[in-house]
């Protein structure tokens with residue numbers, strides 16, 4: 700009888716040991732870390748003026764990007780992004796995105812485009 704109990708406990712431990720065991724990369728479900736990152740991005744992106752639906756779409760894109768190992772970034776992830784839509788770039792000289800000063804406006808299409816920018820500085824996450 701104690702042997703059966705021991706086997707039951709062992710089986711139970713196996714099923715609860717790793718809550719991410721069937722998540723990416725073993726499955727398509729998001730891991731706990733990916734969900735945390737997704738949620739932080741929603742907060743960041745809605746704080747920068749995107750609707751919740753648009754923020755979710757961008758966060759989904761970034762989850763796929765991260766999984767693919769793509770090193771491109773969105774301006775929405777950059778510490779130099781200014782404003783809440785309309786947006787501006789606080790590092791426009793290094794980024795080489797426009798000829799004006801600190802009010803350097805960024806088009807929505809550029810802000811939402813995956814790119815490699817010399818002026819990029821990451822925010823969390």
Ligand code: SF4
Pocket residue numbers: 773774777778779780781787788789790791794796816817818819820
């Ligand atoms: S520095 Fe580059 S990535 Fe950052 S806001 Fe300006 S253009 Fe976008």
